[in-house]
Amino acid sequence: MDKPLLLAFYGDDFTGSTDALEFLSRAGAKTALFIEPPTADQLGRYQGLDAIGVAGLTRSMPPETMETTLKIAFAELRKLGTRHVHYKVCSTFDSSPAIGSIGRAIDVGHALFQRQFVPLLVAAPSLGRYCAFGNLFARLGTGSYGTVYRLDRHPSMSKHPVTPAEESDIRLHLARQTDKATGLIDLTQLTTSQQFIADSTTKLIENGAQVILFDAMEDTQLRSIGELIDSYGNPDTPFFSVGSSGVDMALGSHWAQTGALTPVTSWPDPGSANPLLVLSGSCSPVTAGQIAWARANGFAEVILDAQTIHDSIIPDAAVAGYVQQAIAHVGQGANVIVHTAGGAVRQHRTLSSEKLGTALGQIAREIVRQTRVKRVVVAGGDTSSYAARAMGIEAVEIITALVPGAPLCRATAPGSPLDGLEVNFKGGQVGAPDYFGILRAGRVS
Known part of the structure; x- marks a missing residue:
C-alpha cells in the first residue's frame, strides 16, 4: 500500500457491504470492496486506497461458524495497520442467537482487539434508520420513501423469514446474543458538548459497560459520534466498532471536518443500460x-x-x-x-x-x-x-x-x-x- 488505511470493514453480507462502500466513497475515501480479505499482492493492484472492505457471509451463519470465520478475518484486517476495524451489520440489525449473531461478532472482536469497549452505532438517518433511547425504528424502504415503524412492528422486518424482529430495544435484543453489558449514550446526551459525550462514555466504561450503543436521529449527530470513535483510533492497535453504515458516515463526516478527506459532491453520469x-x-x-x-x-x-x-x-x-x-x-x-x-x-x-x-x-x-x-x-x-x-x-x-x-x-x-x-x-x-x-x-x- 502507498499510504496507511483509515479503516477496514467486514460486512456480514454483500449488499450491506456496498452500502458501506458508498458512504466511505461519499466522504472522499477511495475504497475497494473485496470478497475475501485481500492479500498483499491484491492490494498492490488497487492504488491510492484510504479504506477497504470485505463482503462476508456471516449474516447467514450459525454462531460457531461465525466465530471461526471472524477470528481469521479480523486477524487479517488487523495486520493492515488501519486505525479502525468495523464489523458492518444491516441497519435493521438482522440477527438472532441462532443465525448471524451480532453478539458473537462483538465477543470475537472484543477478545481480539483488546480495547476498552466496543461502540455500537446502528442508526443511519439518511437511510431512514433511527435509534431513540435504545430503540430502533426503520422506514419501509430507505431514504425519504415510506412510513417509519418501530422495528418489531415493521411490516417487513417483523416477518423476516430468517431473523424476524421481535424486539426493538437493541440492548434487549443483543442480550440474547452476548453476556457483555451494554450502555447507552442517548439523544439527550448527544445534544450536549463533545466533552460531555466523552465523559459520559468514560463513566459508562467505569460502570462496567463493554458495549456502548449510540442513539441518532439526524445526520448532524453522527459527526459528534465519529469524533468520539476516532479519538480511540490507532494503527498499532486498531479500534474495533460494530454497526451499520452509520459508523462509516460518522467517521467520514468527522474526517471531512478535520480535512483528512474531501467529500465527493458530484458523481459521473453512467448513462443508460439496455438490456438490463x-x-x-x-x-x-x-x-x-x-x-x-x-x-x-x-x-x-x-x-x-x-x-x-x-x-x-x-x-x-x-x-x-x-x-x-x-x-x-x-x-x-x-x-x-x-x-x-x-x-x-x-x-x-x-x-x-x-x-x-x-x-x-x-x-x-x-x-x-x-x-x-x-x-x-x-x-x-x-x-x-x-x-x-x-x-x-x-x-x-x-x-x-x-x-x-x-x-x-x-x-x-x-x-x-x-x-x-x-x-x-x-x-x-x-x-x-x-x-x-x-x-x-x-x-x-
Missing part, C-alpha cells in the same frame, strides 16, 4: 413492489422455482432452463428480471440462501457470457453474498451513487464474464418502486 439484467432472491415487500413496477413497465420476467433449486443435487441442471428463457428475452431486446417469487420464499424459511444465491450468480454469469448485457442488478441481502461469489467477483469499486445505500460499481472478476462489468447489489428494503427503472436509465428520474 436483474436477479432477485429477496422476499421483501419493497422488492416485490419494484418487481411489479418492472413488470408493468416492459421488463420480461423469468420466475424461478426456489424449492426445486433448493432440492436440486446438481445446481447447474436446475438453472439451465431459466438461463435459456432469459437469453431469449435479451435477444429480443427486452430488459429481464429473474426472480424467486419472494412471497413463496417467505413461506419456506428452511430454503437455503446459499443455494438460491449461488443459482442466481450462475444464471447471471451464463447470461452475461452469451449476451451483450453490460449492467447487472442483484436484489436480496441474504442471497447476494453467494451470488457475488458465483459470479467470480474479486472486488468492486464505486462508479456512481444513484440511490442511497446501493451504489453502481465496477466489478473486478478475473476469469469471469463479469470482469469489468457494471454491477449493483441492493438490500431488500432499499429503493423506491421505480428502482429498476433508475438502474436501467442510469439516473434518478
